[in-house]
Amino acid sequence: MSKLRLLYEFMVSASLAHARWEKEMADNIFRNKKRLLLLLVLLSPILVTSLLGAADILGGKSAYAPVHYTPIVFWASTVVGFAAGLITGCIGAGGGFIIAPALMSVGVKGIMAVGTDQFHIFAKAIMGTVLHKKLGNVSVALAIFFIIGSIVGATTGGYINRLLYSKDPVLSDAFISTVYAVILGFLGFYAMYDYFSTRRKVKMGQASSSEGAHGGVIGTTNLAIRIQKINVPPIIKFDEDFGGRQISAWFIIAGGFVVGFLAAIMGVGGGFITFPMFVYVFGVSTPTTVGTDIFQIIFTAGYSSLTQYAIYGYVFYTLAMGLLIGSLIGIQIGALTTKVVPGITIRAFYALTILAGFFNRVSVLPDKFRSLNLVSISKEVCETFIFIGNILFWGAVGLFGVWVLLSFFKNIRTLREEG
Template identity: 60%
Template sequence: MSWPRQVFEFLKAASAAHARWDIEVSLSILHNRKKLLILLAMLVPVFAGTFVEAGSFIGGKTAYGPAFYTTSIFLVSMAVGLAAGLITGCIGAGGGFIITPALMAAGIKGILAVGTDLFHIFAKAIMGTTVHKKLGNVSTTLAIAFLVGSGGGTVIGGAINKGLYNKDPLLSEAFISIVYSVLLGFLGFYALIDYIKSSRGGAAAGGDAHGGPAGAGTPGIAAKLQNLNLPPMITFDEDFVPGGKRISGVIIALGGVVVGILAAVMGVGGGFVTFPMFVYIFGVSSMTTVGTDILQIIFTAGLAAIGQYAIYGYVFYTLAIGMLVGSLIGIQVGALTTKVVKGIHIRGFYAVSIIAGFINRVATLPKKFNELDVTSFSKGFVNNVEFVGNIIFWVVVAIFGLWIFGKFFANVGKLIEEE
């Protein structure tokens, strides 16, 4: 298997693992009356401050929020959360990747979109986690080493975003768009190739309908890393392997640094790479990985959201609440609809939704490069490219949403009976 294919399988497995976590915590909130009441209570100040200037409560850097906070902006945040939830619930992967691009497409500047997305993930983790049920499978030393690394990584990632912003806000905007363009383009086009092969009856190169891994990953890498004697050594998986497995705490911490940087730069919480990193690179059992992944999402997202963004005024709290409400609805509807849609259609929409996000971010780059004096395209050209990119993105999202809701309402009776 070529290295691009290996990277794709890794990222696809990562996306699916994060989606499983998202679905679990969302359903935990929806099925708990107390948590729903807390969420409703959080909505009260949101609507009470409908016409308050954004800069009054964001905490500064007002250029990074809408000029005024209105009900329509809150509804847009709910729509973004709803779309991400539908993709996560129905496809089982990819929803978390479109939140920051969608916020940026709606007019929220990059650094605020990243901070707000992180805070939304942190709030969801705190409200919906069921970590107490799985702590028995967590290796404490493994978790501590990883969290030390991820904590440092959030500082590095946050410093990158804030440093670019302080140098030139346009540079920060272009950087975030480039990062998402590379990630979404790579994932989207490989997913499209898989879909085309599957729709023609050929064997897909890897993965299931929900973007999961088909193979065993990279056990060779895990074996080499576990044989590397670099103190301090950590023992784990004692319940699954006689005597347990051993790996250097330095290696685990370095993995945490990577996750922390990705979380702080992209606003995705870091959970989307923890699972495949632990299983395929470190050789940790899935049972131990699940519990550690839940812990790291809470701490990494919390450290990044609060320590790197909120205290500097880069979290739009009302948008975060809107996204949380929308995603809860979307995940429930999407998860139910998977029972009445074909797997091949799910795979197709996964590829299309990711590519739409890629097109949207790429379409903003000519204008950003012009503003940075890197290029000199005509004003009409860059505005038209950006406009077309926005239209393509929102049309794809709207069609996907209407299709899912159409399937849901057409089969609502059947779905209720099955529940």
């Protein structure tokens, strides 16, 4: 159980770190008039063409063959982005996990959902990053070798996704859905176990109901020490301000490969797992990790989204902008709501939303496997599974969204006074 717990805490830490990055990007955009103006300039043609019902000008089946675009899909992507933003801002983790599954649920092909999700993260990074504030903490050597690994990983992941799609679009969707089902299933069921465990402690007086949404992060200090003692050239020196540390560049390259590969496969962004990997596996200080992560995510997400998906026509720019504007607004509302709701409740919704994403992806697998002639099951049964999966998914996301908005507006006076 301890190893499973360690893996769970590692993945939650990754999700938390990415949520903090999302919140910082959103704040940087909203607090800067020039960035807001740029956002409006980018969005205005998309909004106008969507309202006029002529959005095929910006991307439709004639330009992007994998999926046919309609204005409804654009507005659906905005709602998806808003819901993901609410989850990211309020729960502090997990919002990015629902974007690709949600887009796939409204009819977007898996490879398109992944490419579009990653491109929206890249756009957010370009618009929201303030590098000059973090450059003092950037380890150039770590960033360079990490980016080398992430480029190779993203190329590999992108190639696999495109290869599967070219062979059979159903196979591609089945692969992406399976990856999400495995990861969300592990996170969701363990998060639910963690919630009930914490709830028992609250009832027994061993914990406070106002504690954070997630448990404490378990570090892997001993692992980091052992890795840093392996002297395989080239050696990278870093954290001079913290006594000086060193590590073989090959470990950093390998870490970059893993991050780039997962980013390209799932579309969750290049910085998803970087933070816990740097801190708990490589032993890099938190300030250096934060600065280096923000520096490299632009290159990783940019390279993957542009060279592995965009140039092949697997990015819907209209949907990406919908995700962007929806998530920016959702993050702000969600983050404010955390000030007036108990942590134990947030923990419950984290488990609920992650499990909803799991059931959504699992529900489509029988139909995908049937289409691939891997299982013998009727189409009617498969459609029933899909219907139930969509009800559970959108019901959970909708319930969470309504709860957050009600909590926000109910306590808006308190929030104004605190602000």
